[in-house]
Amino acid sequence: MENSLKCGQYEDLSPSLSSFEVGMWRIIYEHHPRKLVASWSDDIAKWKSAIQDQYLIRLIVDIYHLGPALFIFCVVARLLRGFEEASTIYLSNKLIALIEHGLASGTPDRLQILVLVGARVLMGNALSWWRSFTAQIDPILSSRIKLYFEERAMEAHVDADYSSSNSQNFDVAPPSAWSTLYAILEAVDAACAMFSQLWLVVSMAGARDGGWTLMLVCFAKVFTDMVMVDHFRPKSYIIQTVNPVYLRMRALYTIATEYTYRRELISGAFGHHLVDEYRHARQTLGDISDEVPYDILPFQRNWANKLFADSIEHLPITFIAVKAILDPRHASLSSFTMTEQVSFSLRHSVSRLSYVMANLYRSLESTRTIYARIDAHEARLKANSNKLRYPLPDKKEQRGMEIEFRNVSFRYPGSDENKLALDGVNFSIKPSSLVIIVGENGSGKTSIANLLSGFYQPTGGEILLDGVNASEYRPGDLREATALLTQEYTLLPLSISENIALGDPYDISDDYRLHEASSLGGSLDLIERLPEKWETVLQPISSVTPMGYLEDGPLKTEMEKIDHYTGISGGEKQRLAAxxxxxxxxxxxxKLVIVDEPTSAMDPVAEFELFEKLRAQQVGRTMICVTHRFGHLTKHADLILCVDHGKIVEYGKHDDLLRSDGPYAKLYKVQADGFA
Known part of the structure; x- marks a missing residue:
């Protein structure tokens, strides 16, 4: 099927971009051509910047300290491996030349031939052993690097605030560090291979017999490819699917096959409808290919350029042939063989070096990101060390936390600039108070809890804790003084005992406190029913990877048994959270307890028991509960805040608010009527 090529510039694109359509694809790229000299100067500037920034040097120093002997061995191994190809070609050429001379003279030097054959075989075996030995060293150094940077990533991640850690994925750091070192080692290998082969060309052909000319001829193909690739191909481009029928087919297939949509698919009984729609879309799509036709992209070389580049490839042999015609006395079969081998090997080495250097630069960008985040983490720790400790010395004996919102406004990151979750919120909470925040869904209740939890910072206004702006305290101290219980609880891939004990990581081995907390949270019966009880890992980290297609049978059964997930109900999960x-x-x-709808999946009895236990633990602490259910806590509250559209529309105590017959009374009456 022939794909049509449609070039042009779309109105929605930046002026510096061009695009074209091929079949169902739209390719977008920077349309300005790259000049070879400018491209090389750009690359030199990037390398200069990498060295001046010192992040490359920092990486090498850090890796060296992880294992000096391992690091030096890997570098030396790559240096030696770089001479492997040239050494092999050199011995082979000497052997062919000796055999050729013996055949021409009729008196071959048998001993020297056997010596060269033995040397060639011995060298091949030695290189094979060397490659096998070095292959065992790389994984050791690789593991050390990955685990070291994984630890640094964890340090940076656990100390980051919620919004920044949510926007920056630090998980790419550990493999990127090893990738950078591996690219450096491969560059050393490729550079040694290229220069050793260049030396071989000049030394074996002879400087006076056209060795330098032959070297340039061998480079002609490489240089031509570099010029054409740099000039015609953009550094990067994106491919977009623009065929709406194909996109609909992908959506239908995803809904029908992915587990995420399984409940809706089964409960809605629309599976066969999806199949019918997919079949209809497939017929509408026809024979439009879903493969990108790279051979007709406009930045690929045309047939004339390809023909010219392919012709250049034969220049080395042509040079030797012409040289043999002009000077037959110095022509030999070995020179033809050597030229063919070296020209091919040299092209491969230069292409490999170019590819490795491109990968190395991409890896260096990742390395820059790694150290930028490490530096940011260290700067954040230094900045926090200069902040106030919480609680302040004169507030250590205070029971609970004093809280004040002064004209606080808040907008979630990435949301509409005109859409405020909170708008000019003002309230004060005395230490040891029980405060209930009520309101309809989306009114701003949880946004207040998120700000108090330190997940986000206010867009405007200020939050005072014990009379001091919250931003002036060390974040870690505030976290240690706050307990949070919400409806969004994620099971950790650890044992149940650790899932609970991490509530107080400084006393994680206290079995008495662990049982007491489980009893208060209502999870003790659940734990005792599990086969492995406290050691049960409900959602373990995957430890097995299937290789190839696993059919139903003992191997697949064993794999499912290894990584066994234990399902529990939503209410049981909330008991573990409690x-x-x-x-x-x-x-x-x-000093501060924040409770945000923690009983959404519990039955009424369990909900009542949990709130009673929480109220009993509230003594000496400020407790703020976010709820849309009335009855359990509102009658005991010291303060009720009624929120609507991001504003505090009413506040006071339960009886007073009912008498005022305002928004709170209306919400209360709606629920009360539901039980009448």
Whole structure:
């Protein structure tokens, strides 16, 4: 099927971009041609910048300290491996020349031939052993590098605030560090191979017999490819699917096959409809190919350029042939063989070096990101060390936390600039108060909890804790003084005992406190019913990787048995969350407790019991509960905040708010009527 090529510039594109359509694809790229000299100067400037920034040097120094002997061995191994091809060609050429001379003279030097054959075989075996030995060293150094930078990534990640850690994926750092070193070692290997082969050309052909000319001829193909690739191909481009029928087919297939949509698919009974729609779309699509036709992209070389480049490839042999015609006395079969081998090997080495250097520069960009984040983490730690400790010395004996919102506004990152989750919120909470925040869904209740939890910073206004702006305290101290219990609880891929005990990581081995917290949270019966009880890992990290297609049978059964997931209900998960919260409450460090709809999946009895236990633990602590259910806590609240459209529309105590017959009374009456 022939794909039509449609070039042009779309109105939605930046002026510096061009695009074209091929079949169902739209390719977008920077349309300005790259000049060879400018491209090389850009590359030199980038390398200069990499060295001046010192992040490359920092990487090498860090890796060296992880294993000096391993690092030196890997570098030496790559240096030696770089001479492998040239050494092999040299011995082969000497052997062919000796055999050729013996055949011409009729008296071959048998001993020397056997010596060269033995040397060639011995060298091949030695190189094979060397490659096998070095292949065992790389994984050791690779593991050390990955685990070291994984640790640095963890340090940076756990100390980052919620919004920045959510926007920056630091997980790419550990493999990137090893990739950078590997690219450096491969560059050393490729450079040694190229220069050793260049030396071989000049030395064997002879400087006076056209060795330098032959070297340039061998380079002609490489140079031609570099010029054409640099001039015609953009550094990067993106490919977009623009065929709406094909996009609909992908959506239909995804809904029908992915587990995410399984409940809706089964409960809605629309599976066969999806198949019918897919079949209709496939017929509409016809024979339009879904493969990108790279051979007709406009930045690929045309047939004339390809023909010229292919002709250049034969220049080395042509040069030797012409030289043999002009000077037959110095022509030999070995020279033809050597030229063919070296020209091919040299092209491969230069192309490999070019490819490796491109990968190396991309890896260096990742390395720059790694150290930029490490530096940012260290700068953040230094900045936090200069902040106030919480609690302040004169507030250590204070029971609970004093909170004040002064004209606080907040907008979630990435949301519409005109859409505020909170707008001019003002309220004060006395230490040891029980505060209930009520309101309809989307009113701003959880946004207040998110700000108090330190997940986000206010867009405007200020939040005072014990009379001081919250941003002036060390974030780690505020986290240690706060306990959070929400409806969004994620099971950690650890044992149940650790899931609960991490509520107080400084006393994780106290079995008495662990049982007490589980009892208070209502998870003790669940734990006792599990086969492995406290050691149960409900959602373990995957430890097995299938290789090839696994059919139903003992191997597939064993794989499913190795990584066994234990399913629990939403209510049971919330009991585990409550158990961890009680473990934290019992630590003696907590001054603020934030509770945000933690019982959404619990039955009424379990919900009542949990709130009663939380209220009992509230003594000496400020407790803020976000809820849309009335009855359990509102009658005991010291303060109720009624939120609507990001504003505090009413506040006071339960009885007073009912008498005022305002928004709170209306919400309360709606729920009360539902039970009448």
């Amino acid at each position: 158990s961890r919260a009680f473990m934290r409450l019992k630590s003696g460090k907590i």
